[in-house]
Amino acid sequence: MKGMKIRVYLCTVAIITVFVLTYSPTNYIDASAELIFYDSEKGSIKIDQGQYLKPKYVHEPVQIHISGKISDYQMAKATQLIVTPPSGDVVENVILPTREGEFDFVAQITSNHSTGEYEICIIHKERIIGPAIFKIISEKEKELAIQDVPEWVKNNAGWWTDGLIGTQETLSKEFSS
Known part of the structure; x- marks a missing residue:
């Protein structure tokens, strides 16, 4: 520009x-x-x-x-x-x-x-x-960045927020199922 x-x-x-x-x-x-x-x-x-x-x-x-x-x-x-x-x-x-x-x-x-x-x-x-x-x-780049977060990270973060798992488990793939 x-x-x-x-x-x-x-x-x-x-x-x-x-x-x-x-x-x-x-x-x-x-x-x-x-x-x-x-x-x-x-x-x-x-x-x-x-x-x-x-x-x-x-x-x-x-x-x-x-x-x-x-x-x-x-x-x-x-x-x-x-x-x-x-x-x-x-x-x-x-x-x-x-x-x-x-x-x-x-x-x-x-x-x-x-x-x-x-x-x-x-x-x-x-x-x-x-x-x-x-x-x-751009808005599109923001949406793509959000989509790049692995599903197990999203799941664990949600469970941690709800108090279902602790901090150590939040960072582990083992609880992602």
Whole structure:
């Protein structure tokens, strides 16, 4: 999507659930849940979810809450938030961290955004923090992901929820019949 722009608003976010994404120059490990977290000696980036459902309508945007901290922050230096969508067209945004180097803001996803993997990086003093990666998925991709869960997992989870089996049995295929 050439020329795509994401509007960014300053915002304080208090909702964070448990998820970890670690990155090294050779690979990243996606523990696959809700919160995306990138952390290094240079700083950190938190994104409130690992994936977002693409909105059906332009007038019903979905918000992405992004926050973090820049280590060794210097106020006189420009700080950029870089978004790289699946198309590869880089979108640059100037952000204004606090004196302590902390930042909080919200970006919006509309039905005009492409599905796929997006990368968020912060650039400060020519240092790159990130990437933190999230996905935008379609309704069809969401349905396919749900169908990919093995039947024994669905059964055991239901029985565990009903109190019919314990935690150890929930993780075992033996109770799946």
